[in-house]
Amino acid sequence: MALTSADAAARVASFPMVPGRARVLDRRVETADTVTLTVEPIDQPLHVVPGQFTMLGVPGAGEAPLSVSGGGTTAGDPVLHTVRDVGGVTHLLASAAVGDLLTVRGPYGTGWAAGDGVGRELVVVAGGIGLAPLRPVLRGAVADSARFDRVALLYGARSPSDVLYAAEVEQWRAAGVEVEVTVDYATPGWPGRVGLVTALLGRAVRDPARTLALVCGPEVMMRLVAARLVAAGVPAERVRVSLERNMHCGVGLCGHCQLRELFLCVDGPVLPWSRVGDLLSVREL
């Protein structure tokens, strides 16, 4: 007996691990190895909180956990995923063409809860592809700039050509976000900063007690950044990091993403430093 679309939608709604279909509406090349896909969920609308992720898949090939880099704030909106081509599934996803059918489940996990920074100073620290899950926060902050006393973005990239959303970053700057970009490897003519993103923290954090810091990037970078922020006086519960540990089921069953007592797919990916700082220093975890 063939399944109807209504059957498929009901099944997806009933079982959180059953993927629905999603169509690629747009594919935008960001850098040499990174693209942003705009996908339209077909079987079930996604309502995403900034910081959450989905399991995006290629039928017959597999799935990858990918943070949402835009859209989806209203159920039925297309959802943006920024995909870096680093493996088998991500290569297929990054190669998807407009009109292709993918699978999608979710959204899963916790969000940034940037609303906790309303009336405070919001400091966003991103490294590499880590800017992707923070983009919705920055878009929201720009759209409603009166919510925060001040917004700063500190972004570290490998090289000038690896800077994500370069045009949009300049729009954020023009809209009043204090943007600082630094690269590990400069190319001739680069007028900006060279060095680790931690070097930018001293100037960016002006009122530590009133700062909400959202941090995403490679774990080594996040550890250094979070430690510096806390040392500067930012309360550890208001330093939030986004962690990744091989998310697989997305619903806290399989244990692939376990970090001691935490299942990062449901307890995370966004967690306060006060909750995970000690765990990340344990090598066996």
Next chain:
Amino acid sequence: MTTRGLDDLLRGHPFFAGLDTAAIELVAGCAHNVHWAPGERIFSDGEPADTFYVLRDGRVALEIHDPAGGGVVIDTLDGGDVLGWSWLVPPYRWFGDGRAVIATSAVALDGACLRGKCDEDPRLGYALLTKVTGVMYERLQATRVRLLDLYGGGRGAHVG
């Protein structure tokens, strides 16, 4: 600029935070203001390192000359940073080149003068050495992390 003005500049600079008034006055006796235009060379590799700088504003690029590719920028420093520690370590020669990226202002400190004062006053010497070592530690740590090439080399599709 008067010596009193330099006192104030140094006292307000993060590098000198915690130094007492007497120490600041001693250091200011070896100081003068400098300004560089965009693109201006500040020092070149191998030259005597008889000065170090506390940057007030602007940006300085540290470069290493590569015969194959010209000047490769390995680091940049901005207002609030300290430029140079070769003045404290024999043979007192600059490693790499320093160039102003944009209009930059700094307080220049005579390294030979400071070394003499540190020799005469080990308490001041220890305080300054502690400060410089802190800067060196942070830069070494950052360099080590950059060696990991965290953002490249096939790392991290990342959920986040």
